[in-house]
Amino acid sequence: MNIDIEKLHKTADNHHSATMAVIDWIIGRNYKPIVSPIIVKKAEQVFLIIDGSNNEKPKEVDSFDAYITLASFSLELKLKLLLAIENEFKKGHNLSSLYDNLSNDSKIYIQNKVDEITQTSEKYNEISKKINDDLGIKFSWNVKDLISNSSNAFNKWRYHFEVNSNADLTWFAGYSELQKAIDSRIAQLQPIS
Incomplete structure (x- = not known):
């Protein structure tokens, strides 16, 4: 498949910008948490975890579907961009499948970068x-686990209004950490000239 890497990169960056705008809308203007929001849905209740000092508060699912669908699609585009740079472009929305197709070097790099990010603040331990x-x-904060548990978020949350969509546990976490790590790997493989 022939992919315009520059166009894919711009599209992925635009979706990331939109995701950050939605985070700002959910949390409140100019509040910059150390960690991107973590959303956990258990049956009918939805919990928002912003940082370890906040008590999780049940929220309406409708407040978060835009964030999760945009964030998961943004991660999908970044993984596809990295795959295209590695000459392994794949289709599909399943984050685990895309991640599994990355080179071992990229997987190791991304995990090391997430480790570096999450070890910079005690907040990450508090959140865990x-x-x-x-x-x-x-x-x-294991990358494979973050991606696996958030893998089908795009499909699950964009259709959260369907009957029986609340039947299982689902969560979405690690957006900003994964985004930074993948961006760093992309920059390493394809430096801006």
């Missing part, structure tokens, strides 16, 4: 503990 203890979810 809060999610594990308060919500009973096994959570870590």
Whole structure:
């Protein structure tokens, strides 16, 4: 498949900008959390975790569908861009499938970068503990786990209004950390001239 990498890069960046605007709308103007919002849906309740000091508060699902669909699609586009740079472009919305097709070097790089990001602040440990203890979810900043657990978010959350869409547990986490790590790998492989 012939892909215009520059156009894909611009499209991915535009979706990231739109995602950041939605985050600003959800959280409040000019509030810049260390971590992007983590959304957990358990049956009918939806929890927003902004940082480890905030108590999760049930919110309406409608408040978050735009963020999750934009953020997951933005990650999808960045993974597709990285795959195109590696000459392995793939179609589909499943983040795990896209991630699994990355080179081992890219997977290692992305995990190392996420580790570097999440070890810069104690907030990341507080958030992990809060999610594990308060919500009973096994959570870590492992890239494969973040992507796996958020893999079908685009499909699940854009149709959250369908009957029985609340039947399972779903969560979306690690957007900004994954975005920064993937962007860093893209810049490493395709430096701006």
